Amino acid sequence: MKKTGFWVLAAIVAMVYGLSFNVMAEEGLTGTEIHIGQWGPQTGPAAPWGAVARGTGDYFKWINAQGGIHGRKIVYHMFDDAYNPAKTMAGVKELQEGTGIFAWACGVGTSPGLAVRDYIRERKIPWVGPATGSSHWITPPDRNLFAVYPLYYIEAKALVRLGVEEMGFKRVAIAYLNDDYGKNGLEAARKELIAHGKKLVAKVPVELKDQDMKPHVMKLRQSKADMVLLWVGPVHAARLVGTAKAMKFAPQFMSTSTCSDFPLMMHITKGLFQGVITASFAEMPDSDLPLMQKYKKEVYEKFAAKDERWGVFYYAGILFVEPLVEALKKAGRDLTREKLIFELEKLKGFRGIGGELSYDIYNPKNGYKSRGGMREIFLVQCMEGGKAKKLTDWMRIQYP
Amino acid sequence: MLDFMQMIASGIAVGSTYALMGIAMVIIYKTSEVPNFAQGEMALISSFFAFMLLDQYGLPYHLAFAAALIFSILLGFFLEFSILRRAKEPNVLGLIVITIGIEMILLGLVSWKFGADPKSMPFPISPWESFAIGNVFVSQLEMLTLVVALIIMVILFVFLRYSKLGVAMKATQQNHIAARIMGIRTNRIMMITWGISSFVGCVAGLLIAPTTMQPFMMWDPLLKGFAAAVMGGMTSLPGAVVAAYLLGIIENLFGGYVSIEFKSAVAFAIIVLVLCIKPSGLFARHYIKKV
Amino acid sequence: MDMKRHYYEDVQLFTSGVIVFWFGAFIVFLALFPFVVKNYYVYVANYMAINVIVVIGLNLLVGYTGQISLGHAGFFAIGAYGTVVLMSKASFPFIVALPAAALVAALFGFLLGLPALRLEGPYLAIATLGFGLTITQIIGRIEFFGGRQGLHTPELTIGPWHLDTDIDFYYLLITLTVLLAVAARNLIKTRVGRAFIAIRDADIAAETMGVNLVMYKTLAFAVSAFYAGIAGGLYAFVLRFIEPEIFTLLMSIMFLAMVIVGGLGSIMGSIAGACLLSWMDLQLRNILSIPYVGLWLEALSQSYFSITGISNIQYIVFGLILVLIMLFEPLGIFGIWIRTKKYWKTWPF
Structure with missing residues (x-):
């Protein structure tokens, strides 16, 4: 009153x-x-x-x-x-x-x-x-x-869970952009794998200026990974997927919401992005x-x-x-x-x-609850012609 | 061992683009002593020109690429004629700033016209299909790049050494005034130099663009090409090419065996070492300055 | 008129009373500046002042000693990281941390000066460029320095003085800038400065005259790096946050461009060049809000270019200005100044 x-x-x-x-x-x-x-x-x-x-x-x-x-x-x-x-x-x-x-x-x-x-x-x-x-x-x-x-953090967790729990991948590797974005993903993937009793089989940093992805793909291939997280921007993701194709290395690629623009990704990879799974925080373009x-x-x-x-x-x-x-x-x-x-x-x-x-009401101790915003994401797979197939519904992941 | 062979192959593959950019830098440096920072952007605008013809006007490949190559030559002529030649009492540092300015203008034009979204240029050969030699993979595009780089190098080498124009270029480089007195139109020679250099750069650009194209795609090849040119001696074409391949191989080996993070940086460390031992690069004769 | 009759006329800091007067007036202007403009322009002035410090230092190297460096962003980064790390991890006070970090930068400058003993022109350019690229990689690699996630700057206090606004920081910066500019001018007039100039004009001749090339070339690098280090340390507090990706090759190229556009071998030129280019760097983004011109550019984009890329016009304008200045005045802004001065001196003839 x-x-x-x-x-x-x-x-x-x-x-x-x-x-x-x-x-x-x-x-x-x-x-x-x-x-x-x-x-x-x-x-x-x-x-x-x-x-x-x-x-x-x-x-x-x-x-x-x-x-x-x-x-x-x-x-x-x-x-x-x-x-x-x-x-x-x-x-x-x-x-x-x-x-x-x-x-x-x-x-x-x-x-x-x-x-x-x-x-x-x-x-x-x-x-x-x-x-x-x-x-x-x-x-x-x-x-x-x-x-x-x-948070990138929950994207990484969701992807790792899907790959390890449901799709049964044994060896997970990550290629990450060497900055805050990539490091966030790396950290979360590492933690989530430990929770599953696993380790990252390869951690490959990609520098912003790198253009030739062959050394990176070779590292990934040497690790015999069957699932590779691409914590990079669209251009690097495209190059990594393409180079992997050229080097006959075909793991399941997974990537972040940054690379979830499938029409664009399909265009710049000339169709190779098909089958890649990404996280997404927004409805797809053709929703x-x-x-x-x-x-x-x-x-x-x-x-x-x-x-x-x-x-x-x-x-x-x-x-x-x-x-x-x-x-x-x-x-x-x-x-x-x-x-x-x-x-x-x-x-x-x-x-x-x-x-x-x-x-929620401002709470300096619990930033995630009071100021964290969106807590849900879903996973999609890139299909032919840049169409998206929803693999999960909106899902909620615990943080931290 | 297999990995080692693959690294060598990848090194040679990536070295080819460095070599083309290196050659382009060397040609201009040879006649005007200016490291041309606009080289990458000259190639960029030419390859986007090809992209525009293919994508918006639907021209067939051979026409579009031929048009882009001609465009690049004209661009080189134009830049030399309308900007560099107009410099009053030019000094090297001033000319460097001019090339930086040109670089910004060209980059601005390309980004203004085409926006920032990454694109992929249609190309007759897929960049992601590869030949397997044993278990070593080389993509078709890389093979093409290698062949083209070698052909261009040989043609340019022969041209510069034996043709009348090539000799005139050499004379211009060695002594501007004497060359003029001997009846060589040095201005025209400079213009042709820029044209040739722009052409070579454009070839490099066209071979890079099929992977992914975006306004900043030429930065890395330009830097590496410049580095290779310096390592090779800055005035020697074969030097630039050999250094470019060395650079590519070293990068790949270092990335494979030591640290992938410092892959790009190590190239420069090695160059500094090489230069400390041979201050004028691997293939240039040391020029002793007289006071 | 300009004849010098005595050695001291050659080395004195101010050559005439008129210059003393204008210098004084300029200082008064600088002191009053924050009271007459909006706070935003104080920030712009801070940004300019930082560039002025780097460019004066770089001019000592490029303009006076005749070396080239495309790696000054590296020294800048060392200064920034050094200051912040010393303050937040070793709890040094600012007035100790800043010079200490700058000395570290100077040490690196000295080391980079060693290969410069044998290199020149493009060879030196590539060597320094490599240094600039590598140093940020190394910093990014070290988790103690915040890695790629960057570092926040601590609170800035000098004794009892707590600097938390742009205006506070402005006075600190301007004091340092004026001091460093005067110091640079002073340095040029000493034995060391003359040695630098001798090396620039002909290093072999200088050596035969008894100038110790090893010492003076590395010294030039060290002094120049010291200036960049100081500027870097201050820059960290302008941004209040640093990460390795800020210190790019583009930054080094910009510094070099500022030196050359300002005028090689002139402190006043450096100040003018740094101010002009950093002002353009910050302000050209507003080019589309100029009345008429903006609308016209938009129409042009609509029909021939793309609206989404319209902001790139600022690069074109920037490039054009660089090209035009260098085409018409190879000595840079300093050259324009000299010409104007000459014109008025001889007027009406």
């Missing part, structure tokens, strides 16, 4: 304040606009991931076309940081101190995100859905930072889920640039901000940052085009 009273009072105060002075009630927020920012590499080697930021933008355009959120339009500020943390920092500061940003959405990349994390935390700005599954975001958690992307169809028809076909592809990265940009939009809707007309965080914390069992997602 007391609480409601407080909120009513707060709302009245906010309204009076808003009406009488018509100034910003909160940074980045006016009576008609909500300013939301995001960075995403549009140039440089990481540019394929830039589609995430464009997807978010088109989604916001669609929301605005429908009348916005409680009479406010979303003003979306996206900038290119070329995956260079110094530039991310520059852009975030410029937007935050220039225009004023109400909340930050997604943000591609672990190291750009980590560079601006302190800055955003100190100003208590809500930040929803960094576009990587690194465990950095929740260990330790920040009160203002809500992760969405399921018949009504919401997915709706996004494709109404967001992608109406608002996307003509050379945009309906791929995983693109609609992941929608997926990562779904909780943000949901919370903004629930927070109502008298929006504040605190209220947004309050509404985000109240989200339980929310489901958009990804897995089920819940947050």
Whole structure:
């Protein structure tokens, strides 16, 4: 009772304040606009991931076309940081101190995100859905930072379980990109195998700049692995699968959600990706889920640039901000940052085009429960023509 | 032993692309003393040109590749004529910055036109089908690359040594002014040099592109090619080729037996060692500077 | 007019009162700068200042000693990692950790200077390039340094002074930058600097004149690496987070480009070159929000190029600016400055 009273009072105060002075009630927020920012590499080697930021933008355009959120339009500020943390920092500061940003959405990349994390935390700005599954975001958690992307960790666990328990593979090897992403996967795979009384038979690091995959495939072949985890980006995965084909090495390849864009993978491997199993945190491009169809028809076909592809990265940009939009809707007309965080914390069992997602009251000791976001993934296999076959339904994996 | 043979074979296979890029670098360096950082991007834009013709205009392979090769020669002519020749009182470092600038422009153009998504160029030979020699596998594309690299090397070697143009190029390199006095149009020679170099680079690009193509695909071959060229002496074509194959083999052996993580880095360590022993590379005569 | 009548005129730091005045004015400007601009520009200034430090150091090597280095990102990384590791793992105070890390970088510079005794031109370029690539690999390999997952920087305090805003950090940075710039200028005017220049102009001649090549070439590398190390240590605190992939080859190439665009063998040129290119590096991403031009570029992309790749225009513009500067002014920005000065001196003739 007391609480409601407080909120009513707060709302009245906010309204009076808003009406009488018509100034910003909160940074980045006016009576008609909500300013939301995001960075995403549009140039440089990481540019394929830039589609995430464009997807978010088109989604916001669609929301605005429908009348916005409680009479406010979303003003979306996206900038290119070329995956260079110094530039991310520059852009975030410029937007935050220039225009004023109400909340930050997604943000591609672990190291750009980590560079601006302190800055955003100190100003208590809500930040929803960094576009990587690194465990950095929740260990330790920040009160203002809500992760969405399921941890790479649970992807690795799910894949290993499927391979070892159900498909009966004996010798598991991993090729991992030598960075935070790869190391997360390596660690989880190692732990999960130990739980099954096994060890990784080969751990092959792939450097970002490596192009010739023969030495890597030879290492894998020497280990006589019958299942190989590919914890790398799409191009390296394609090269590894192809080189394995050329060296007559044919284990079961498994890969992460990063490589779950099957049409793309089939195109760049010239059809060799068929049969590869990946984890996925979002519905597949050809999914018949009504919401997915709706996004494709109404967001992608109406608002996307003509050379945009309906791929995983693109609609992941929608997926990562779904909780943000949901919370903004629930927070109502008298929006504040605190209220947004309050509404985000109240989200339980929310489901958009990804897995089920819940947050909880901020708890520094349990980042996974309070800020971990999506906890479900499913496994798919790439079939002929880039079609996907679901191997499992949405599944929940314990962490840690 | 089998693994060893496979590593040698893989080393030779990857060495071929290094060799082509190395040759391209050497040709320009020989006449103008500029390490051309734009080499990779010149090859990139030519191979994307071929990709565009194949993918958007549906040209048959032979036409598209021929067009790309011609395009690359014209590009080389154009860059030399319109940019490098215009440099006022050029010095080597200034020219290096110009090539860096050209590199950025070309890279920007390609990424602007084609976006960042990885692509795969249609190609008559599959990059992932292989010949087995015993139990050693070499992919068809690598075999083709090897053959092409050797043919280009031989042709260029003969051309530079025996043709009139080749001799003129050599003269230009040795002494610009004397060559001019002898009636050689050094400007035109420079332009032709850039054309040839761009052509060789384009061949390398076209042979790399069938695996996967993306705007940054030429960085690694360029660096390794540059490294090989330096190790071979920077002015010697056979030197660059031999060094490129050595580099490829060393990389593979090191990756196989010691550490795969430092595979790329070891190439540079070895080069530094080689250079400490022979400061002008393996195959170039040491040039003694007079004061 | 410019005749020097006395040895001390050649070595003095400020050649005339006018220069002292402008130097003073510049310092006052720097001190007041954070009060008149938005905080964001203070960050930009910090970023520029860090590049200025590296570039001055690199110019000592490239412009004054005539060597080349494509591996300065390596020294930069050593400085950054050294400072952060010494502070967070060995709990050194910042004022000790920063110079200590820079000295480690200088040691590596000295080691890299040894092969440089026999190498020049592209050979040296490849050797240094290899160093730059290898060092980040090695750092990434060592788990103690955070491996590939990177390191967070600790809180920054100097004695009682707690630096937690950009403005605080700005004053620290600017002080160090001015000190290091003056030190570099001073160094050039000493025996060591003249030895560097002699080596650049003709190393064999220098040797016959009694310049110890071994000592001065390695010293040039060490000093240059020291500057890069200091800058790297400061850069870690600008980002507050470091990981090996930040220190790329592109960064080394950019440093070299800054030196050359600024003007070889000129401290003022280095400052100008570093400021110009780092400003472009940060600001060109806004090119599409320029009125009219942005719309026109978008229309152009729509019909001939691709919208998804439109941000790459910034690379094209960057490249064009590099090419144009070098085409029309081989001496870089410093050359433009000299020409303008000459023009006004002789005006109206």
